Amino acid sequence: MDRRAVVIATLWSDRYAAYTQLPESGRPDSHAEARELLGLAEVVHLDADLSQDEEERARTAAQGDARIKLALECSDYGLFQVIAAAPQLIDRWRGADAYAAAILMAAVDAVRLGVRSPLSADLLREAALGYCDARQRGTAPGNWFEASLAYLTQELHGAAAVLTPVAPPGTMGRPAGYELADYLQQHLGTRHRTAKVPAATWRALVSHLSDHNDRERAAQAAFNRLLYDYARDLLLQATNIGDCVHGPSTRRPTGRARVDGAGSRRSACPRRHWPLIRV
Structure with a gap:
């Protein structure tokens, strides 16, 4: 009886190019068998984005599959990339040494506190200290940060x-900061949403945040946690001292400040605005 089989497989485009490329003259042909096998294939190129019909079917499937649901909510990679790389991202987190894990958790907490701009290397380096104990800090190799950053920035399965x-506009090869994979932020941010943020992270945010909106969101997070000193320091960077300090959803009228009996300066603005504490 004549039996035939159809084999369906997926392959990243860069791997396909590497396997099918002819070797240079005089060099060994290490992919000859792979190239012969791929020569038998009918190649179907898939778009990175879902069509409208595909997205509707994916959302239907997501009702019974938490992985698809989470992948659809990620903004930095498409559904296919997240599904392909999500296990590797989790393995990367679980396999990280103390220093890479410290940088990763510093990034998770910074985003959890409202930072939306790329995280600078200086911010990550300073904040990571709060996730290491005294022994880990004392035995850290001289290149702990560079080695950990290389581990965390390695691309997994060509996707994430x-x-x-x-890099900022107009520059090449000089990263201004680092963006955390959205999938990991959702996964770890949920697991650690009630965890205490180390003081080193707050100090790093005060010292290294440059975006006005990031400062206001981080200040709001500090204020909600009754960390008034950090809220004050972040807000003084985000606003003029003579302005009222307030939540991001309200206008910013200017008002005179008064000093109470304890020597604290408080805003003369209405109560819906934040008090400016101990300037």
């Missing part, structure tokens, strides 16, 4: 990395 370097 724990931290992705990003």
Whole structure:
């Protein structure tokens, strides 16, 4: 009886190019068998984005599959990339040494506290200290940060990395900061949503945040946790001292400040605005 089989497989485009490329003259042909096998294939190129019909079917499937649901909620990679790399991202987190794990958790907490801009290397380096104990800090190798950053920025399955370097407009090859994989932020941010943020992270945010909106969101997070000193320091960077300090959803009228009996300066603005504490 004549039996035939159909084999369906997926392959990243860069791997396909590497396997099918002819070797240079005089060099060994290490992919001859792979190239012969791929020569038998009918190649179907898939778009990175879902069509409208595909997205509707995916959302229907997501009702019974938490992995698809979470992948659809990720903004930095498409459904296919997240599904392909999500296990590797989790393994990367679980396999990280103390220093890489410290940088990763510093990034998770910074985003959890409202930072939306790329995280600078200086911010991550300073904040990571709060996730290491005295022994780990004392025995850290001289290149602990560089080695950990290389581990976290390694691309996994050609689709994602724990931290992705990003450059500002008009520059090449000089990353201004790093963006945390959205999948990991959702996974770890949920697991650690009630965890205490180390003081080193707050100090790093005060010292290294440059975006006005990031400062206000981080200040709101500090204020909600009754960490008024950090809220004050972040807000003084985000606003003029003579302005009222307030939540991000309200206007910013200017008002005179008064000093109470304890020597604290408080805003003369209405109560819906934040008090400016102990300037």
